[in-house]
Amino acid sequence: MNAFTSLFMMTDKSASLAQKTAVGVYGLAAGYGGETIVRDASFEVQQGERLAIIGPNGAGKSTLLKAMLGLIKPQAGSARFLDRRFNEVRQHVAYVTQADDIDWRFPSKVRDLVAMGRGVHLGLTGRLSARDWQAVDRALDAVNSLDLAHRPLSDLSGGQRRRVLLARALVQDPQILIMDEPFQAIDEATRAALLSVLDDFQDDGKTAIIVHHNLGDVRALFDRVVLVDGTVTATGTPEAVFDDPAFTAAFGAIAHRAA
Amino acid sequence: MDYNTLIVLIGLLTTGVLLGGFGALVCLKGENLTADVAAHGVVSGVVASQGIVALFGLAWLDVPLLWVFGFASSALTLGFIFWARGRGYSAGASQALAIGLAYGVTLVLMSLVQGFGAFSTKGLTTLLLGDAATLTIGRVMPALVVLIIIAAVFAVLRRGLMNWVLDPQSSTLHGNQQTLELIWIGATVIVVLTCLPALGLTLLVGGMTLPALIVRPWVKGFVPLVMASAIVGGVFAMAAGWLSAGVLPLPTGALVIVSLGVGWLLSFMLVRCLGIIRLDHAA
Numbered sequence: 001m002n003a004f005t006s007l008f009m010m011t012d013k014s015a016s017l018a019q020k021t022a023v024g025v026y027g028l029a030a031g032y033g034g035e036t037i038v039r040d041a042s043f044e045v046q047q048g049e050r051l052a053i054i055g056p057n058g059a060g061k062s063t064l065l066k067a068m069l070g071l072i073k074p075q076a077g078s079a080r081f082l083d084r085r086f087n088e089v090r091q092h093v094a095y096v097t098q099a100d101d102i103d104w105r106f107p108s109k110v111r112d113l114v115a116m117g118r119g120v121h122l123g124l125t126g127r128l129s130a131r132d133w134q135a136v137d138r139a140l141d142a143v144n145s146l147d148l149a150h151r152p153l154s155d156l157s158g159g160q161r162r163r164v165l166l167a168r169a170l171v172q173d174p175q176i177l178i179m180d181e182p183f184q185a186i187d188e189a190t191r192a193a194l195l196s197v198l199d200d201f202q203d204d205g206k207t208a209i210i211v212h213h214n215l216g217d218v219r220a221l222f223d224r225v226v227l228v229d230g231t232v233t234a235t236g237t238p239e240a241v242f243d244d245p246a247f248t249a250a251f252g253a254i255a256h257r258a259a
Numbered sequence: 260m261d262y263n264t265l266i267v268l269i270g271l272l273t274t275g276v277l278l279g280g281f282g283a284l285v286c287l288k289g290e291n292l293t294a295d296v297a298a299h300g301v302v303s304g305v306v307a308s309q310g311i312v313a314l315f316g317l318a319w320l321d322v323p324l325l326w327v328f329g330f331a332s333s334a335l336t337l338g339f340i341f342w343a344r345g346r347g348y349s350a351g352a353s354q355a356l357a358i359g360l361a362y363g364v365t366l367v368l369m370s371l372v373q374g375f376g377a378f379s380t381k382g383l384t385t386l387l388l389g390d391a392a393t394l395t396i397g398r399v400m401p402a403l404v405v406l407i408i409i410a411a412v413f414a415v416l417r418r419g420l421m422n423w424v425l426d427p428q429s430s431t432l433h434g435n436q437q438t439l440e441l442i443w444i445g446a447t448v449i450v451v452l453t454c455l456p457a458l459g460l461t462l463l464v465g466g467m468t469l470p471a472l473i474v475r476p477w478v479k480g481f482v483p484l485v486m487a488s489a490i491v492g493g494v495f496a497m498a499a500g501w502l503s504a505g506v507l508p509l510p511t512g513a514l515v516i517v518s519l520g521v522g523w524l525l526s527f528m529l530v531r532c533l534g535i536i537r538l539d540h541a542a
Contacts, residue, residue, distance in 0.1 A: 033347035071428055087434065095432055106287065106425045107475070107484045116422045120433045124419040152479050168429075 022047040022176050022207035023068070025232075027077035030060075030067030036075060037063045041232045047175075048205045050198065050221070052212040052238075055228035056250050061211045062098070062180055064228055069095055069178065081176060091120045094174035098181055099161040104153050110164050111136055111149040117171035139171040140164075142200075144193045159190035166194060170201075177201060179210045195221070215251070218242075264504050270394035271500040271515065272493045273402045274457040275466070279492020281409065281450045282467030283485040286475070288424045290447075291468050292354045293340055297451045298460040299358055300336025302386060303365040304328035310372035326452065333448040336361050341440060389459030391500060391511035398456050405453045409446060413485065416442070421481045457496075458512040466492065469519035473526045495519050 023045040031037040038060030045051045055061050066072045068079040070086055081089050094117070117139070118132045140146045143163040148156065156164060162182055169177055182194055198208055212218060218225060218238045225241040227234040233246035241247055285294050308328035312321050336357050343353035413420065416439075423430040423439045430436050451463060458466050470492035471484070478484040499515040507514065 069432060071431055090432060090434055093432075095428075097426070097428055101428060102426050106481070107479050108421065108425065108481050109479070112421070112481070113425070116418075116426070116429060119418060119422055119429075119435075122418075124435050124438060125415050128418070 020046055021080075022049070022082060023209060024080040024083075025064075025068060025077070026080070028064065028067055028074055028079060029076040030063050030072055030074050032063075032072070037230070038067070038228065039076075039231050041077070041228065043226050043232050043235050045207055045209060045224070047207055048202060049223045050202050050208045050210070052210055052218050052222040052225045053228055054212055054215065054218065054225055054241075059229045059250070060231075061228050065095070065178060065180055065209075065211060069093070089175075091172065092175040094169035094172045094177050096162075096165050096169045096177070096179040096182055098184075099158060099165060102153075102161075102165070104156065104161060106153055108153050109149070110140070110145070110151050110153065110156070113153060113164060114140055114149075114167045114171055117168040120172055135171050135173075136167075139167040142170055142197055143167045144189075159186040162186055163190055163193055166197060170197065175206050177206065177208045179208065181211050181213060184213060215242075266396050266399055267391060267394045267504065267511070268497050268500050270399040270402060270457060271391055271496040271511070273399060273406050274391075274454045275470075275496025275515070276489045276493035277402065277406050277409065277450055278454050278458075278463070278466040278496075279470035280413070280485050280489030281446065282469075282492065283471040283474075283488035284420065284424060285447075285467050286471040287481075287484070289350075291464060292351075292358075293337065294447055294451065294467050295464040296340060296354050296357045296361065297333045297337050297447045298455070298463045299365070300333040300361045301329040301448075301451060301455065302332075302460065303361060303368055304330070304332030305386060306365060306368045306372050307332070310368065313372070329452050330448050332361075332364075333451060334444055337444045337447060341444070385459065386455065387459050387461050388510065389455065389457050389462060389512035391457040391515075392503070394457060402453045405449055409450065412442070412446070417482055424481075458515065462512045462516045465516040465519065466496070469516070469523050470495065473519070473522050476526065476530045491522070492519075495522055 021044050025041055025043050028041045029036055029039040037058075041060075041064055053061050053064065063072065067074045068086075079086065081093050086093060111133075114136045115128055115132065118128060118135065119126075122128070122132075137146060137149065140149055143166050145160065145163045145167060148160060148164065153164075166179075166182065169179075177198075183191060186194070201208060210222070212222070222238060224236065225234075225238050226232055227241050227244070227246055227250060229246065229250040233250065234241045234244040236244070282294075285291055305325055305328065308321075308324040311328075312318060312324060317324065339360065340353045340357045343356055344350060348356065419430070419433075419435050419439060422433065423435065427436065430439060451460075454463055454466065470488040473491050474484060474487040478487050495518050496515045499518045500511050502518075503509055503511040503514045
């Protein structure tokens with residue numbers, strides 16, 4: 001048990017987590033206003049894997065994530081988490097949104113925002129206990145942001161916002177972490193903090209699915225890759241996906257050489 | 260101070276606290292116009308209830324019917340906004356559609372109802388501008404009950420509400436979105452209906468928005484903001500009522516809004532003078 005595991009020893013582990021497939025996406029189609037942005041997307045992620053979802057701008061990566069989580073209604077297909085529907089295991093799945101999806105002018109302190117992550121275990125009316133608050137502080141510590149705990153949200157820089165959002169996800173104590181471009185426009189310190197947390201997360205046998213843009217470090221950071229270009233056009237190890245003709249079709253020959 | 264003035268002041272205090280507190284949530288959620296739509300949505304129900312009372316001679320059911328129809332029409336109007344948003348319309352387009360429909364239905368109903376003399380011009384003026392000076396204990400008591408219930412609901416749900424207002428996506432992932440939306444629609448309509456007699460529908464949104472704007476630059480926390488806004492709303496409403504009763508014989512509702520407007524201007528200028536940069540009103 002590493003330091004990260006010891007942060008959270010309080011949540012209900014009643015749901016059986018013995019399944020090997022952490023996430024399964026089967027024929028998923030989704031879009032906005034009747035338009036289909038991603039269609040017939042299928043792939044599986046095994047427990048303990050760190051998977052990158054890559055694809056050119058507008059390929060439907062974020063749309064795919066949102067459809068998997070039910071944030072937008074799928075037009076077809078389904079997604080399973082730990083072999084169940086999302087509604088049945090929502091406390092085991094955390095989503096780190098893009099930082100600009102949040103109103104950072106909201107009158108609140110960092111600690112209160114992170115505490116929101118415990119809400120999925122407490123329901124609408126549950127009260128945060130002293131142990132919940134301890135978990136909040138430990139999650140902030142895990143992302144090297146404990147010093148931000150009592151700062152107003154409006155005071156945070158871009159990198160700090162990403163760390164705080166990750167802390168909010170971690171305090172949920174999830175088995176599956178889904179992140180939308182967490183490495184975009186962050187400094188080296190923040191990047192190191194995020195990677196350290198992800199390493200600990202993976203060491204615990206937990207699963208991470210991350211929309212990622214920088215093709216240059218995919219090999220170093222991820223076990224497997226899903227290439228999205230309107231649909232899932234390739235899956236496999238980074239090497240296999242980079243050598244797939246679908247990769248060149250999506251990004252062009254220059255990106256192929258860079259990757 | 261005579262008994263009637265005291266009742267009016269208590270009524271205004273209740274109205275101000277209710278509008279100020281709920282208005283802080285409305286402002287933070289950026290739903291000011293939705294509250295306005297709710298207020299306008301009430302009118303078609305009120306007109307319909309008056310028509311039924313006149314048509315079937317149900318004068319003894321006047322007030323209950325007014326509440327039921329006002330609530331139903333306003334809730335339907337708000338429900339329409341959420342429905343339209345769910346179909347991909349923007350927040351502004353959904354509000355515009357809803358308010359257009361509410362106006363259209365109201366005018367058609369009003370034309371029909373006026374045909375059998377059920378809706379007087381004075382009644383319409385009261386609905387539009389309010390009539391705080393005529394508040395009775397019968398109208399103030401329900402407002403007090405509503406205030407206590409809304410405060411209790413806020414105390415229980417404040418964490419979930421904060422999550423929902425700040426990050427609706429997260430609230431959806433937690434499975435709370437639909438429940439909170441229903442509570443929100445119900446609470447908006449109830450607050451609007453409760454406060455209509457004092458301020459009228461044209462002044463209502465001002466009463467909801469201005470207290471939150473006054474305190475927003477000075478308060479950093481979610482719950483403190485809601486409470487400060489409620490206190491400011493209550494104090495200004497009661498002070499304006501007191502002025503209206505004695506010193507300045509002007510319409511009370513209008514005086515409440517004008518005094519809140521002056522309060523906002525002073526707050527705004529003070530923020531600038533003191534160099535407080537956070538003018539993030541989120542309204």
